[in-house]
């Protein structure tokens with residue numbers, strides 16, 4: 001890979017979303033402040049507390065509102081006797097299309113089995129085979145069965161519950177739910193000192209921390225169609241960029257090929273492990289089309305399957321395709337995939353007779369806050385891990401089920417780093433004031449802007465992209481920004497809207513700048529991969 005990234009100019013943004021006056025704001029202190037309750041945040045909390053830190057873990061909503069909790073398929077790790085680290089590393093690199101960070105890939109893959117076993121010890125009920133070994137299955141891009149699952153297709157919940165129980169057993173961790181962080185606070189030298197947040201009672205408070213770990217998760221809710229929970233609005237990316245962090249790979253949003261498509265119902269993930277175990281994709285004419293697009297058919301990588309579905313939808317003038325699991329044994333299906341079984345039954349789909357309507361939707365933000373292999377960002381005292389971070393593991397395309405693994409590995413690393421720093425002197429109370437002049441521009445209805453923004457992203461910064469719509473999107477988003485970013489809001493809907501406009505503009509800009517196709521980023525006007533110019537990252541610095 002060409003180590004020299006392509007640099008785009010960071011957006012010019014007001015430093016803080018809300019006015020700050022330390023003299024009039026309640027203040028708390030901790031050693032280590034963790035934002036986010038997915039696998040990365042929880043794992044970081046355990047490590048930091050075990051290393052002696054007083055930890056405060058903040059969740060935007062509840063402990064359960066995370067992409068981790070909703071994960072179905074599983075966690076990828078070398079657990080099979082015929083598998084090897086070399087093979088998992090190779091599959092991750094091949095899927096990542098030439099821009100993964102090899103050292104990171106090696107580190108994550110090699111740490112995997114130990115961390116999965118640790119989860120078992122902490123009570124995660126991984127499904128087992130008759131001989132007692134962990135049951136593993138296939139997903140696209142994996143040359144060996146290596147996806148461990150728990151409670152059938154309820155893997156995320158099983159992992160999160162084990163981690164939450166462990167977190168709750170540690171006295172040094174204070175959990176705070178329903179707390180919205182508006183910004184990271186930085187010193188005049190640019191070091192991270194903690195956050196400004198709004199607590200459950202609607203009061204603003206400042207939390208000073210020796211180290212802050214950003215584990216705020218994903219951004220699927222920037223799109224009209226997504227598998228992600230409500231909270232996944234990309235706030236962590238926006239607060240990081242306002243604080244001076246480098247963001248990279250913002251053009252790489254991964255779309256999951258199969259989300260249940262029932263008009264009027266909210267979208268729900270239909271796990272890829274179904275295809276791993278033999279589900280067939282058919283178009284509305286009952287044609288099994290995948291072999292036409294790739295020799296690996298249903299098990300080609302997600303970008304290929306998503307584009308194939310889109311193309312088949314266009315060819316057949318349909319809003320969806322189907323997953324065919326009529327050949328699955330009903331009893332086995334109900335036991336192995338209990339979540340999906342319940343879901344399809346709730347829509348009167350009888351899997352032995354009916355096909356399941358599906359189409360792709362936004363699933364996983366590959367880009368994020370640039371970190372090194374110690375989870376450090378470019379801001380002193382600020383670490384990032386999990387989906388909000390860009391560690392270099394995924395390159396231009398994430399191999400299925402590598403993300404829970406990445407969250408565990410880098411959560412632990414970030415927690416260790418925090419523990420090393422917690423012996424340092426505490427962050428003392430700093431006096432400062434930040435005022436924001438009143439806007440004299442018109443007010444827009446943020447709910448309306450958000451709906452329009454999500455549709456715009458789906459249409460113009462979606463599975464396939466073209467220069468003109470990408471440029472148009474930037475103009476439209478910039479227009480909304482002029483009327484939304486200059487306001488002071490006092491509740492999450494307004495702040496989320498400001499953050500989403502910030503992140504979406506960066507995504508559209510990066511997607512316009514990458515005039516090639518690579519991994520999940522597909523340009524209809526530049527369908528080839530251009531290694532000469534683009535075998536590298538795009539960064540906002």
Ligand code: SIN
Nearest residue numbers: 072073271272400401
């Ligand atoms: C799935 O179960 O298909 C999602 C797994 C992942 O995104 O890694």
